[in-house]
Amino acid sequence: MDLLGSNSGTVAFVLINIALALSIYLTLASGMLSLANAGFMATGAYTAAILASQFGLPLVVGFVAALMLAALLALPLGGVLIRLGGVYLAIATIGFGEIVRIGVLNGDRLLRLVGGASVPTVFNGAEGIILPYSSPSLVLGIPATIWPLIAYVLALIYLVATLKGSRFGRVMAAIRQDETAAATLGIDVVRAKLIVFVLGAMIAAGAGALSTPIVRVIDPRNYVLSRAVDILAYAVLGGTTSWIGPILGATVLTALPEALRSLRDQRDVVNGVVIMLSILFLPNGLADRRLLRWPSFGRAKA
Amino acid sequence: MDQLPQQLVNGLWQGAALALFAVGYALIFGSLDIVNLAHGANYMWGAFFAFLIVTRLNQPFWFALILAMIAAGLLAVLIDRLAFKPLRAMTVGSIVLWAGTIVLLAAVIVPLDTSVALAIGVVGAAVMLAGLILDSRTTRLLRSGTPPQLAPMIASIGASIVLISLANGIVGARVSRFPADVFPATPFSFGSVFVAPAQVLVLVVALVLICGLTWLIQRTQTGRAIRAISFSDRTSRLLGIPVDAVIGQTFFLSGTLAGAAGALLGLAFNRLDPNMGTEVELAGLTVIILGGMGSVLGAAVAAFLVGMIRVFSVAYLDSGARDAIVFALLIGVLILRPAGLFGRGSAGRA
Numbered sequence: 129m130d131l132l133g134s135n136s137g138t139v140a141f142v143l144i145n146i147a148l149a150l151s152i153y154l155t156l157a158s159g160m161l162s163l164a165n166a167g168f169m170a171t172g173a174y175t176a177a178i179l180a181s182q183f184g185l186p187l188v189v190g191f192v193a194a195l196m197l198a199a200l201l202a203l204p205l206g207g208v209l210i211r212l213g214g215v216y217l218a219i220a221t222i223g224f225g226e227i228v229r230i231g232v233l234n235g236d237r238l239l240r241l242v243g244g245a246s247v248p249t250v251f252n253g254a255e256g257i258i259l260p261y262s263s264p265s266l267v268l269g270i271p272a273t274i275w276p277l278i279a280y281v282l283a284l285i286y287l288v289a290t291l292k293g294s295r296f297g298r299v300m301a302a303i304r305q306d307e308t309a310a311a312t313l314g315i316d317v318v319r320a321k322l323i324v325f326v327l328g329a330m331i332a333a334g335a336g337a338l339s340t341p342i343v344r345v346i347d348p349r350n351y352v353l354s355r356a357v358d359i360l361a362y363a364v365l366g367g368t369t370s371w372i373g374p375i376l377g378a379t380v381l382t383a384l385p386e387a388l389r390s391l392r393d394q395r396d397v398v399n400g401v402v403i404m405l406s407i408l409f410l411p412n413g414l415a416d417r418r419l420l421r422w423p424s425f426g427r428a429k430a
Numbered sequence: 431m432d433q434l435p436q437q438l439v440n441g442l443w444q445g446a447a448l449a450l451f452a453v454g455y456a457l458i459f460g461s462l463d464i465v466n467l468a469h470g471a472n473y474m475w476g477a478f479f480a481f482l483i484v485t486r487l488n489q490p491f492w493f494a495l496i497l498a499m500i501a502a503g504l505l506a507v508l509i510d511r512l513a514f515k516p517l518r519a520m521t522v523g524s525i526v527l528w529a530g531t532i533v534l535l536a537a538v539i540v541p542l543d544t545s546v547a548l549a550i551g552v553v554g555a556a557v558m559l560a561g562l563i564l565d566s567r568t569t570r571l572l573r574s575g576t577p578p579q580l581a582p583m584i585a586s587i588g589a590s591i592v593l594i595s596l597a598n599g600i601v602g603a604r605v606s607r608f609p610a611d612v613f614p615a616t617p618f619s620f621g622s623v624f625v626a627p628a629q630v631l632v633l634v635v636a637l638v639l640i641c642g643l644t645w646l647i648q649r650t651q652t653g654r655a656i657r658a659i660s661f662s663d664r665t666s667r668l669l670g671i672p673v674d675a676v677i678g679q680t681f682f683l684s685g686t687l688a689g690a691a692g693a694l695l696g697l698a699f700n701r702l703d704p705n706m707g708t709e710v711e712l713a714g715l716t717v718i719i720l721g722g723m724g725s726v727l728g729a730a731v732a733a734f735l736v737g738m739i740r741v742f743s744v745a746y747l748d749s750g751a752r753d754a755i756v757f758a759l760l761i762g763v764l765i766l767r768p769a770g771l772f773g774r775g776s777a778g779r780a
Contacts, residue, residue: 161580208765214579215465219715220764223757226712230754353708357587364584394539394599400591401535405528407585408516411578 136271140342142382143277144335149362149374150284151331154291156368158324159304160210161218163356165332167225168198170351172336174232177257177346178250187276191337198333199326206325210318225356233348256347259340273341280338284331288371300324332359361399365406367413376414435623437745438738443629445737446636447698449730450691451710452717453640454684456729459718461660461680467586468509469688469714470707471593476502476689477696477706478601484612491612495635495693502689503682505593510681511565513585519674520572523565530557535592539599566674590707597704606702613697628698639690640730643683647726656680712753713740716760 148165155162175197176190209220231238235251251257265272291297299320302310311317340346358381366377381402385395406413451473458466479498483489489497512531516524534554537547613631617624647653655676658666667673695710696702717736721728736756743752 161583209761212764215583216719216764218580218583219465219719220761222712222715223760223764226757227754227761230757234751353712354591357591360584360587394595396595397535397539397592397599400588400593400595401532403588403591404513404585407581407588408513408520408528411581 136274137342138383138386140271140274140277140339142379143274143281144339144342145359145362145378145382146281146375147277147284147335147338148332148359149366149378150281150288150371151328151335152359152363153368153371153374154288154300154324154328154331156363157304158300158321159307160321160325161214161360162221162325162328163218163353163360164202164205164221164224164329165359166351166353166356167221167228168202168329168332169336169339169355170225170228170232170348171198171201172333173340173343173346173351174235174251174257174336175333176337176340177259180259180340181257182248182250187337187341190340191276191334194333194337195330198329202326202329203322206322206329210321210325222353222356225351225353229348229351232351254348256345256349259344259346261344276338277342280334285371285375292371296320296323358399361403363413365402365410365414367410369412373413380414433622433745435621437741439623439625439629441738441741442734443625443633443698444741445734446633447691447695448710448713448717448737449640449733450636450687450694452714452721452729452733453643453726454687454691455714456718456721456726457643457656457680457684457687460726461656462514462582462677464514464582465586465715466509466514466684467583467711468513468589468593469586469684470711471590471597472502472506472509472685472688472707473692473710474597474702474704474707475505475593476685476692477702478597478606478692479689480693481601481606481608481696481702484608491608491697495690498693499686499689502692503684503686506681506685506688507678509586509589509685510678511562513589514582515565515674515677517581517585521565521568521570522572523561523563523568525561525572526564527558527561530554530559530561533557535596538596594704594707601702601704603704607700608697608702626698628694632694632698635690635694639687643687644726646683652676652679709753713756716756716763719760720763 148169151168152162152165172194175194176187179185179190179193180187205224209217209224212220232251233253236247236249236253239247239250267275270278291300299310299315302313302315303317303320307317336351343350362378362381363374364377365381366373366375368374381399384398384402388395388398451469454472455466455469458464458469476498479501480491480494483494483497484491511524511527516528531554534551537551537554540547542550614627617626618630619625647656655666655671656679658669658671659673659676659680663673666676691710692707696706713736717732718729720736721730721732736759739755739759740752743755747755
């Protein structure tokens with residue numbers, strides 16, 4: 129029996145978006161606004177899709193390769209970019225995302241420049257890579273393509289929750305609150321931020337890789353700036369003071385447009401208004417401690 | 431290399447339009463330290479205001495351009511009151527304004543009977559107006575303290591999503607074009623160089639507006655107030671400058687420039703679609719960073735530079751290379767010289 133029925137698509141996207149929201153949460157929780165997540169997601173998705181379509185390799189291989197490639201890219205990129213503060217980091221990472229998009233759009237031309245005219249079509253430009261459709265088999269009542277996502281999200285939640293209580297989690301919080309003060313306390317700020325940046329990139333790339341059997345059409349338009357903005361919206365709506373926030377935000381903002389299907393083209397109006405209202409009136413997001421522990425409402429003030 | 435003069439001309443007028451866009455960006459960043467990511471949506475709406483006035487009301491282009499600039503300016507003021515002002519000074523008026531906005535948006539996006547939607551929309555607009563007036567009169571703040579550093583940028587992203595989505599619903603996601611007879615199309619030819627009248631118009635209007643803005647900032651009372659606020663809004667308030675009113679005027683100026691850029695480029699390329707702001711937004715970010723965040727003159731010079739680079743990379747390299755080169759330049763400048771080519775030296779690294 130299919131437990132999810134026609135909702136399995138929505139469930140899959142909620143899970144993908146939770147993973148992406150957790151990736152941006154990590155950087156936000158260390159005081160960095162990085163919008164490179166869509167670019168890293170594209171890296172992961174294209175890695176897995178190319179390994180599947182060109183070499184017929186299973187998703188596990190694509191997933192591992194995506195994590196490794198993201199780390200390889202994020203390490204030098206983060207090394208130069210994380211020294212930038214605030215909006216400058218945001219703008220530079222927007223630039224990175226666009227370069228990735230333009231890169232995959234023109235990927236075949238680049239390959240032919242290097243390897244000669246005989247190189248087969250790999251990236252397929254704006255049309256993207258189309259993976260063959262196979263009706264997913266049900267495992268325990270849930271489509272088999274969704275199980276890896278469930279496992280991935282659970283692993284991420286475990287990672288992020290453990291991180292929060294660890295020494296490194298406190299280092300992240302210290303950097304977020306005051307970078308200079310953290311540096312004076314002997315924290316290696318640049319190193320900590322670099323670790324977080326690379327970790328965030330790997331999480332996004334992993335989500336991209338695991339999303340390929342579900343989206344099946346991997347084309348550059350899926351990874352434009354507005355995608356990065358959506359990811360940011362999940363984290364902002366949910367709040368970045370705890371890891372529950374991004375999960376809540378991703379779930380609400382992914383399910384909401386499905387519920388608002390009757391609005392058609394203008395569903396995004398609601399998304400935009402929700403982002404604005406939450407930043408104006410709920411600066412700590414939906415997962416605000418004061419909202420979760422409602423009996424102490426009004427008194428709990430940090 | 432015989433196409434060099436033609437490419438120079440193309441780079442010149444495209445650079446001028448980009449300058450028009452980026453100067454408004456720089457104005458807001460310079461005076462408020464806000465990266466207004468709704469500026470691209472403002473530009474897009476400027477183009478569509480002009481388009482709707484030309485096609486629905488059958489008005490000549492020059493008239494549509496002026497009206498579109500004013501409308502885009504007012505839209506920018508509204509964005510400030512909705513997205514930015516509540517962060518620096520939330521009043522009861524902000525909440526009333528938001529309530530009206532939500533009612534108005536609901537009337538626009540929920541499929542309803544035309545008369546019902548119209549009635550709800552009018553009520554929403556009336557509440558918004560009341561909210562705006564209340565907001566400008568009240569001095570009692572509901573919240574004090576500075577907002578988180580990135581909050582304004584994220585709020586402007588939300589505003590941008592709303593505006594783009596509204597355009598998708600109202601005008602449609604397809605590409606719109608001005609009718610052929612709206613502006614003369616026969617190009618002037620100088621030897622092997624061809625210049626369309628619309629391109630001349632872009633260049634002339636852009637130069638006039640940028641010079642006008644420079645004069646306004648350097649020589650008028652409003653300009654002095656804007657510069658005072660960019661130095662310190664706290665001190666300005668102590669000196670008796672009506673800070674929120676001046677910020678509103680700054681947003682109006684910035685919006686009119688974005689609207690002019692949108693209407694002019696919409697005409698010159700004759701290609702309008704709801705996502706047209708996103709592309710120019712990214713080029714505009716490169717320009718203001720290259721020019722030194724907040725420096726109006728720097729933004730204008732950098733815009734011509736970026737315009738030339740874009741045109742030449744299409745002509746001599748590859749159309750796909752155009753944006754990649756611009757963004758590589760963006761990252762390069764951020765790393766090597768974060769204060770920009772003309773910056774004051776202090777901006778950049780936190």
